Amino acid sequence: MPWSEVMTPVRMRRVAIVAPHAALRETLVLIADAGCVEIDRIDGPGHGARGATLRLRRLRTEPAEAVLSAAAPDLTSLERAGRAELLAGEAQLEERADSAVVRGATAALAGWCPADEAPRLAERLAYVGGVLVPLKVPRGVDPPTLMRASGAPGRSFSQLVTTYGTVPYRDIAPSWPAGIVYLVMFGVMFGDAGHGLLLLLAALLLYLRLPRRLASLHGMWPLVAGAGLASVLAGIAYGEFFGPTGVLPVLWLDPLDQPKRLLASAVAFGGLLLALAYAAGTVNRWREGGPSTALYAASGIAGSGLFLGLALAAAGVYLHGGAITMAGAAIAACGLGLAGTGMFVASGGGFAGTVQTGVQLFDTVVRIGSNLVSFARLAAFGLTHAAIGQIVWHGTTALAHGGPGALVAAVLLFVVGNAVAFALGALVAGVQALRLEFYELFSRVFEAQGRPFRPWHVPVQRTEVTP
Template sequence: MLWPEAMTPVRMRRVAVIVPQAALRDALVRIAEAGCVELDRAEEAALGAAAVRLRRLRGRATTVEPEGAASAVLAADLPDLDRLEARRSIELLAGEAQLEERAEGAVRRGEVAALTGWCPAAEVPRVAGRLAAAGGALVPLPSPRGTDPPTLLRPGRPVSFTPLVTTYGTPAYADLDPSWPAGLSYVVMFGIMFGDVGHGALLLFGALALRVGRHRRLARLSRLWPFLAGAGVAAMLAGAAYGEFFGPTGLLPVLWLSPLESPARLLAAAVVFGAGLLAVAHAAGAVNRVRESGWGTALYAGSGCAGLLFYLGLALAAAGLFLHRPPVAVIGATLAVVGLALVAFGLFRATAGGGAGCAETAVRLFDVVVRTGTNTLSFARLAAFGLTHAALADLVWRGTTGLARHGVGGVAGAVLLFAVGTALSLGLEALVAGVQALRLEFYELFSRLFEAEGRPFRPWHVPPAEPADSATKVIPCSPG
């Protein structure tokens, strides 16, 4: 897969399902089994026979099982609903209720029924082949004007960072998919705050145990193993640069700097690193604004081209002042002023004009300037929490070596102190670093990438009641 394709959501196609009315149920069963199509549903569908019986059995108003529920199954042939109710076959009734709801949204003309929906473009041929066996067809349609397709981010097997993006929200269909860059930046920020070879190795071991483990209680967390593994590797690399192995034990040489001895350098490096991430986020946001609304809007947007020009100008001006290069500083300041002027023009266009519009523009422009500075300085927390982690590890190590000098009892106490102190610092600092990296990801970076929220792709999938033969088993689609 080419990287431009990997950086965009799965391509969707608007499709129509056209089948003879007599074969509508068979076609819907095949669609539900494939699990690749999101069918349009009637806004005010009447309760079907299966839904009424399901409601009686449950004794509450819910008529249809939630999407993707494992307790709904479908029979290949139309079952006797009265018999299902008598047997309290809730799973089959739930599947029939979902099927009735989809069938209610079909448009019928003579002997033909048609439904519309969305399907990943790569899965259209496979779904069309399954429908052909029922005498139907899957016809690609042009996308309706003013309607965005649903968004499906690429799962990226076997390693996926999409949960980081979907936890924040669903990107618009036209936006970039930042899953991999966001995941890599997350683990790097975690490693800077949690730099220790020994502690990182423990995280990596925990990730591998989560990946191969069979414990039911940890099954729901298994999809998070890439984050834990990446964080462990990043922590080990940062720890090697800091010379930290379960603290400043002296077992490793300092390859770059010691956090406790050079806090100012670490602080400056964290801010520069954050500025680089913000520049990349601004650039990606500019691409998203162009893809969403075209150049006319993107040129003046604070999270578009104007905001990118303003931020790059500020960075260039700051670099010129730091390096004592006045021409570079002047060029950077000029670019920043031009970018800020474009942002102001875009803000004023969104107001009602006049004096009130000017006042509103001034207030919002001041907010843009202040937020740009505070967001950049916010990355100083990478160094701050890195210092905290190093200080805690140093405290545990000093106590351990101090106790070890007092005979056999002191050695036993030192071992106990080292084990308990390492466990406490590992748990506390891992939680803090994870939360802080997530906070920087969401508030500083994603706030520049996304302005519009998309709609997640929710294909209809209900498994068959009877297991299929090994030769004819249908695997639900997993686009990407």
């Protein structure tokens, strides 16, 4: 699959489903079985509860899952037999049938369907005399969003984005980059090769659906495995294996010996991620509102220029380069001017608009600095994890030299201490990586909310159900 498709939602097609009114039920059964069409619902006079819906209410039973009968069943017999699942399926079918526009002997429904699924659905509908007709997208209406999720890792990574919100249909959907960034940040804060191996073991158990009571978490195994691998790699770089046990040499830096270097690296990494977030935000603003929106948006070209200018100015001050500082200040001023123009126009102008623009510009500049510094928590929690590991290891070695009884205590301290460090570190790293991704990165990439694609799907029972 091309990378451009991986980074965008599934392409949707506006469709009309036209069928003989006498074959409307058979058509809806095929649509429900295919599960790839979101049918527009029409609520109005005459569309109240009736038929299967009333019978289902009289049963006062909530079915675990709605089921449709391939052949039209006798609703009275279903009520007498207590078949709540079949009545629930018929009730859903009645609701969709009520949304059909009927003209003579023809009925029509409108909705959305993934473009790749449309040909197969049209072929199935032809068996009952139905036709799938492509329509133009109504002006001012965005199609619903369906995230691409190829493979188990893709599904896990897309959940990181959908947890934040529904991606607008026109925006890029950076599921894979978001997933990779999340795992890297997790590994930096949870850098211990031994603890990472435990996460890999946990991922294997989830993949095997063991223990059975955690089988519902099976879909998380790629994310847990990725976090474990990132932690192992970071632990090898730090020389940490269940703490500073000396099993692994330090390949990059020891967090407790070189905290400043770790802190600077975390902030620099955060600056790179913010630059990428501004680039993605610029693309999204362009897709949402065209070049003018992208130019003046604080998360578009204006914000990108402000961020780049401030970064160059800071680098010039650090390197004592006057030319770099001046160039950065000029770029930042241009970005600030563009952002201010956009904010002033959006505020409606006048004195109140001027005050509002000033406050928003101040907030934008402060947010850039605070968001950049916020990535220092990668180093802070990495240091905390390493410090806990060092305390546990020093206590273990001190007890190990105290005799046979003390040796048992040393082993107990090592096991319990690492269990506490593992649980606390994994919880903190998981939450903080998610927080950085949501508030520092996604807040620039996304400004609007889309509408999720909700296809109608009901399993179809092919066996005879009428007594």
